[in-house]
Amino acid sequence: MSCSPKSVALKAYNRGVMQTMSVYVATILFVAWFVSRHHPTGVLAYVLAILPAIPITGMLAVMGIYLRDEKDEFLRWITIQALLWATGVVLAGATAVGFLESFANVKAPPAYWAFIVYWLVFGAVQFWLQRQYRKGGDD
Amino acid sequence: MTNQLRLMRAEKGWSQADLADRLEVSRQSVNAIETGKYDPSLPLAFRIARLFEKRIEEIFQDDA
Numbered sequence: 001m002s003c004s005p006k007s008v009a010l011k012a013y014n015r016g017v018m019q020t021m022s023v024y025v026a027t028i029l030f031v032a033w034f035v036s037r038h039h040p041t042g043v044l045a046y047v048l049a050i051l052p053a054i055p056i057t058g059m060l061a062v063m064g065i066y067l068r069d070e071k072d073e074f075l076r077w078i079t080i081q082a083l084l085w086a087t088g089v090v091l092a093g094a095t096a097v098g099f100l101e102s103f104a105n106v107k108a109p110p111a112y113w114a115f116i117v118y119w120l121v122f123g124a125v126q127f128w129l130q131r132q133y134r135k136g137g138d139d
Numbered sequence: 140m141t142n143q144l145r146l147m148r149a150e151k152g153w154s155q156a157d158l159a160d161r162l163e164v165s166r167q168s169v170n171a172i173e174t175g176k177y178d179p180s181l182p183l184a185f186r187i188a189r190l191f192e193k194r195i196e197e198i199f200q201d202d203a
């Protein structure tokens with residue numbers, strides 16, 4: 001995220017991301033352990049499989065809260081641009097992978113990779129935008 | 140849009156960080172506005188104008 005030491009919203013965002021990521025790591029470790037040990041089936045398997053997606057989805061809520069609460073419109077603008085880039089790249093990539101799977105028998109990666117790619121693109125674009133906007137500063 | 144923000148800030152002897160503090164925005168925001176890479180919203184433009192006790196059009200000029 002953008003570096004603004006005064007931003008209360010940014011501090012809350014960083015705290016929220018740490019919390020959701022902690023819950024995510026704990027959940028996925030638990031699910032992986034439970035599935036490998038007990039080989040659940042039926043409803044329990046579905047519930048366990050969906051569990052790690054809940055904290056990951058929570059990250060989107062944390063981002064939404066940040067955008068709502070960030071008072072610095074410029075930081076908000078950079079974040080929104082990065083989110084739009086990430087959305088576009090993931091949608092275009094997912095569509096291309098879907099067609100590769102349909103017409104070229106390419107084995108698609110697990111769908112959860114979309115989320116990972118989304119945040120990687122978001123971070124890369126935000127870093128690049130901050131560098132662009134920082135140029136020309138005098139002090 | 141062009142603006143006189145850097146000049147006006149220099150006249151006051153403020154750094155970008157000083158101005159950012161007074162406007163309650165990030166230093167990054169001040170830099171982006173000064174370099175013409177970001178045009179502030181009307182509410183922020185009014186805050187800048189009030190801070191320097193000038194009219195908005197004395198600070199920001201439309202290139203069109």
